[in-house]
Amino acid sequence: MTLQALPILLRGQPLAGGRLPAVCAPLVARTRDALVQEAAAVAALRPDLLEWRADFFSALADTAEVLAAAHAVRQAAGGIPVLFTRRSQREGGQPIALDEPGVLALYEAVAASGTVDAMDFEMGNEAAHVAQVRALTRRHGLALVLSFHDFQRTPADAELDARFAQAQRLEADVAKVAVMPQSMDDVHRLLGATLRASTALPIPVVSMAMGGLGAVTRLAGGAFGSALTFAVGSAPSAPGQIPIADVRGTLAVLQRATSG
């Protein structure tokens, strides 16, 4: 029997029509013009979801500019849903000119603008801030991805299990864990933890092992219960991401082989 993982729900609809794993492409441009161009070019490759990695955006401290960019991305996306992410430097993101209260105010403004469908927030942020982002995403009808990243190593099994469970305890709609493997044993453990979490938790889970060693998780993670894989549209946002066309080709092969 093959595992039937839960799809991610956006505004009540299953992402990618419920096809698993869905494919998400990041947007990493620094200016509004470049972002619009990137969004249009990546949308043409038809990922199921676009992730705007807003920490790459140089005018992040200018709310009006961020909102103008968010509207422009929405338009360029041509109906593909958008995930809004500020990745902290602590968890592998870019340095930004905003303090944490500023980030929270920005999340509120972007959520209220109706330009995105989901938001990613790190569960390692202050508990009060996580609760605030949970409340505001709920108020605006957006899905909340609570995420954890370790760009150095792959935590022990118990910690991996605890991270997925923590996201659910904090009322995430999606639990996401990204790690850096040092060995194929680490990759194997990440997949094992994904399988356990996807069967134990009542919410969709997403995982990836980064870098070359972890590439197999971006192609085959769905077979272990990961609901989403990140693939390159025009530029990667993390090490080991594979171009959309290659990911889609491999997913199609796996789908045919497992259903045949």
Ligand SMILES: O=C1C[C@@](O)(C(=O)O)C[C@@H](O)[C@@H]1O
């Ligand atoms: O958290 C994730 C996953 C990721 O780190 C990856 O390894 O594909 C890429 C990020 O853009 C995204 O927010």
